Amino acid sequence: MQKASKFLLLYAVLYFLFLYAPIFLLPIFAFNDSAIISFPLSGVTLDWFFLLWETEALHDALYNSVMIAIIAATLSTALGIFAARAATRYDFPGKKGITGFLLLPIVLPEIIVGVALLVVMVQLGLSLSAWTVVIGHVLICTPFAIVILSSAFKSFDMSLEEASQDLGVGKIGTFFRVILPMVTPGLISSFLIAFTISLDEFIIAFFLTGTDVTLPVYIWGQLRFPARLPSVMALGFLMVTLSLILLAIAEYFRRRSVKYTNIESQNTTQSEETIF
Amino acid sequence: MLSLNQSARRGYALISPPLIYSLVMLAAPLALVVLLSLWSQNYLELDRTFRLDNYIEATSEPLYQLLLTRSLVISGIVTICTVILAYPIAYYVAMFGGKAKSLLLLLITIPFWTSYLIRIFLWKVILGYNGVINGSLMGMGIIEEPLTFILYNANAVVLTLAHAWAPFAILPIYVSLTKIDKSLLEAARDLGDNAFQRFIRVTLPLSMPGVIAATLVVFIPTVGDYVTPKLLGGTDGLMIANMIQVQFGKANNAPLGSALAIISMFTVGIISIGFVLLSRKIGKIKN
Numbered sequence: 419m420q421k422a423s424k425f426l427l428l429y430a431v432l433y434f435l436f437l438y439a440p441i442f443l444l445p446i447f448a449f450n451d452s453a454i455i456s457f458p459l460s461g462v463t464l465d466w467f468f469l470l471w472e473t474e475a476l477h478d479a480l481y482n483s484v485m486i487a488i489i490a491a492t493l494s495t496a497l498g499i500f501a502a503r504a505a506t507r508y509d510f511p512g513k514k515g516i517t518g519f520l521l522l523p524i525v526l527p528e529i530i531v532g533v534a535l536l537v538v539m540v541q542l543g544l545s546l547s548a549w550t551v552v553i554g555h556v557l558i559c560t561p562f563a564i565v566i567l568s569s570a571f572k573s574f575d576m577s578l579e580e581a582s583q584d585l586g587v588g589k590i591g592t593f594f595r596v597i598l599p600m601v602t603p604g605l606i607s608s609f610l611i612a613f614t615i616s617l618d619e620f621i622i623a624f625f626l627t628g629t630d631v632t633l634p635v636y637i638w639g640q641l642r643f644p645a646r647l648p649s650v651m652a653l654g655f656l657m658v659t660l661s662l663i664l665l666a667i668a669e670y671f672r673r674r675s676v677k678y679t680n681i682e683s684q685n686t687t688q689s690e691e692t693i694f
Numbered sequence: 695m696l697s698l699n700q701s702a703r704r705g706y707a708l709i710s711p712p713l714i715y716s717l718v719m720l721a722a723p724l725a726l727v728v729l730l731s732l733w734s735q736n737y738l739e740l741d742r743t744f745r746l747d748n749y750i751e752a753t754s755e756p757l758y759q760l761l762l763t764r765s766l767v768i769s770g771i772v773t774i775c776t777v778i779l780a781y782p783i784a785y786y787v788a789m790f791g792g793k794a795k796s797l798l799l800l801l802i803t804i805p806f807w808t809s810y811l812i813r814i815f816l817w818k819v820i821l822g823y824n825g826v827i828n829g830s831l832m833g834m835g836i837i838e839e840p841l842t843f844i845l846y847n848a849n850a851v852v853l854t855l856a857h858a859w860a861p862f863a864i865l866p867i868y869v870s871l872t873k874i875d876k877s878l879l880e881a882a883r884d885l886g887d888n889a890f891q892r893f894i895r896v897t898l899p900l901s902m903p904g905v906i907a908a909t910l911v912v913f914i915p916t917v918g919d920y921v922t923p924k925l926l927g928g929t930d931g932l933m934i935a936n937m938i939q940v941q942f943g944k945a946n947n948a949p950l951g952s953a954l955a956i957i958s959m960f961t962v963g964i965i966s967i968g969f970v971l972l973s974r975k976i977g978k979i980k981n
Contacts, residue, residue, distance in 0.1 A: 426786045433783050434801070437860060440816035441805045443826065447819070454824075497712040508705030516709055520716055525911065527918025527962075529935045533942060533955050534723035537730055540948070557719055560712060618810050621920055625942070637811050641925070654812035661807040669800065 441658065448655035453645055466652035473649070479636035483617055486548050486632060490555035491612035497556070498563025498608055505564070506571040521561045531557055532625030539626070546628030554622035559612035566611060566672075570604025603671040610668040614661060731952035740949075748953035758937065762958060765917050765933040766965070768848055772855040773913040777905060779856065780863035784904070785897075787864075788871035799868070803861050810858070814925055817854040821845040821926070846928025854922050859915075863908040870904025871897070899977075906973050910966055917962050934958050 451463035470476060504510075505517050523531060535554050539546055574597065582592040598605075620634040627635050637653070640646040732744045752758050787798045805813070820826045821844045828840040844850060874897060882892045920935040927933070934954060941951030 423786075423790050426782060426790065429782050430786045433779065436857065437802065437805050439820060440813050440857070441808060443816050443819055444808075444812070497715055500708050500710075501712040504705045504708035508701045508708065510702035510705035510709075513705065513709075516713055519721075520709075520712055522716075523720065525914045527915050527935070527959075529918045529920055529938060530724075530955055530959060531720070533938060533951065534720065534727050536942060537727050537948065537952065538723045541726060541730070553719055557716070560715070564712070614807060620811055624920075625939075634809065634811055637809065638921075641811065641815055650812065650815070654809055654816075657812070658808045662804065665800075665804070665807050 447651040483633035487616040494559035502567035548630040550626040555616040784867035850926040866907035867904040
């Protein structure tokens with residue numbers, strides 16, 4: 419056992435180096451004083467960050483992406499509430515098949531989702547816009563919302579709901595006054611995950627964006643011009659930092675949700691299990 | 695308590711908003727893709743008579759055959775590499791993680807909460823002609839000319855995808871490993887199995903559901919990957935998704951693109967179902 423874990427430890431260290439290899443490069447090139455992305459490094463500069471500050475096309479793309487992500491995250495979390503509540507609280511024939519169908523986009527190649535929605539838009543003669551991207555993003559974010567919210571609803575103690583109804587609060591009142599506050603941390607974590615997925619999604623946005631370019635579509639355009647690459651690195655560095663902060667917030671709320679809704683501490687494994 | 699009937703009615707009522715959304719925005723569009731694949735494009739006009747021409751062209755044209763086969767092969771290699779590389783990590787976290795388990799899992803996911811495009815591009819920086827690997831190998835005097843076999847080919851695509859999908863392979867395997875009843879391992883030890891035998895005869899078979907889930911979760915989406923082959927694949931590394939995009943874009947032949955998309959989806963579906971059935975059969979024989 420001891421010996422095996424020593425080999426394993428070495429392997430784990432190497433594997434983590436592999437996982438982090440691209441990320442380590444990001445700050446290096448974001449601050450490197452050279453227009454070419456290669457070694458050896460020159461001096462340190464903040465020019466690339468200033469360049470980002472001055473590029474208006476980038477600001478527009480960022481604005482589009484954030485708006486799309488907020489709307490998509492809100493809608494997919496709302497749809498997730500319905501599905502998660504139905505799946506955890508009620509039994510009905512065909513439940514497995516229906517939830518399976520709702521979770522399908524997790525394994526469907528994104529290009530298929532993009533192509534399918536593009537075909538509909540073209541056939542119906544509708545023009546592409548940020549809204550078509552929202553439709554696609556809601557599709558791929560909802561499964562994640564369902565998975566996260568199901569674990570929040572599952573760990574929710576049903577006797578509290580019954581107690582509320584025994585005390586004369588109606589179904590709707592119970593939902594808003596007892597259930598919703600208890601699963602709020604789950605809602606926030608679902609919203610943040612959906613927000614991050616939407617913000618980073620490229621293929622669907624690439625197919626459906628029309629003239630409202632999103633941030634990943636903008637970055638894709640920039641990757642073709644070698645002169646623009648250092649500022650893309652700076653942008654990437656900012657995004658890493660920002661998503662780390664978001665991730666920390668999401669994790670904080672997820673843990674609170676688990677603590678809040680269930681006294682037993684078995685839940686971390688439970689919420690992970692529901693994903694697969 | 696609710697009667698079954700009442701519970702069913704409430705369940706259906708609750709699940710209908712997301713279900714209707716998925717039917718309208720996913721099932722119906724997919725059905726339209728099927729329809730479109732049976733039509734044909736004559737320059738700007740869409741000919742709405744049903745024909746199988748697109749399917750015949752998509753399956754007989756050597757270029758499309760090559761791209762689909764290559765996508766399946768690359769994706770297959772990516773899946774095998776990713777799952778085999780991920781297993782020991784999942785095993786390490788599940789068996790030796792102790793109290794740091796959730797921290798380790800978080801550390802595994804952090805590199806993936808950054809821009810997907812930039813991450814893929816950074817592999818180009820690592821593998822490139824003047825990249826990190828060539829730069830450091832030449833700096834150390836190990837090689838004199840930059841290595842060229844590491845970028846703009848299938849190798850680069852495999853490496854990058856194996857990186858991009860790592861957490862999707864680690865998590866399901868990890869979950870199945872944590873579910874294993876430790877008393878089974880103790881029983882095997884009491885019966886005289888050594889560590890290696892215990893792993894082969896107890897741990898590995900019991901973690902197979904996770905391995906199968908990981909295989910599917912990595913294999914299915916990577917067949918349709920667009921960005922990695924486009925950025926790192928060169929001409930020898932392009933895959934079927936790139937061709938589908940060309941048909942919907944420059945080539946202006948959406949019906950052919952639809953047929954290609956459907957054929958790839960079907961092939962992937964059949965391979966996946968076959969894989970699941972096969973692994974079940976093997977599981978049964980062993981038991």
